[in-house]
Amino acid sequence: MGAVPTLGVVALDCPDPVALAGFYRAVLEWDAPEVAEDGHWVTLANPLGGAGIAFQRVPDHRPPSWPSAENPQQLHLDLNVTDLEAAHERVLGLGAKLLDDEPKTFRVYADPAGHPFCLCAC
Template identity: 60%
Template sequence: MALAKLGVVVLDCPDPRALAEFYAGVLGGDIEEDDGWVDLRVPGGHSLAFQAAPGHVPPKWPALDGSQQFHLDLTVEDMDAAEKEVLALGAKVLDAEDRKRTWRVYADPAGHPFCLCAC
């Protein structure tokens, strides 16, 4: 049994709308924007999301010293239970102090950030 379902892949970028338009051109789909957050609803039920990242630096590929370019949002039914399990699997807490939020941020064992998000 899986612990979580993939919610949406989020790409940090300097201009969320422009990047969403690029991917809409590549993948098709409909763009939805809400207060700076941009979603691309791709045919087949998949989505990509785009958020502004001031100071965004494009990746150098391959590179050993790159910054976060995207993170995964993983939807879960029980945030506390999922948190316990991801920590047991080796995740590290990055930002989970505000227990009233509908999301919490962790790093996987290699340091890549991901969010657990309430369904």
């Protein structure tokens, strides 16, 4: 590896890293996560070789209050889909909460820990 970094993971704070990794594993249909011995850090590796997602236990985690700036989202994940309706039903069944369905080409959801993410059919 040289002096120019590559993106390894995007890390999300949450109260239960194992549970949130399980949610995203199901959404993305990725392989089983790697769980640190103490359970405070869980990593989902991208099977296609790109950046993965990590989950870090924060005992006093406060979920973002989208779209309010009271407790801002700070970041969100955009997940690309080709069938927005089918993907919508799927993520709701996995525990996501719909936050905004006004846009025609994407929808905004909260994961079980409250982090916003979008399903994009743009």
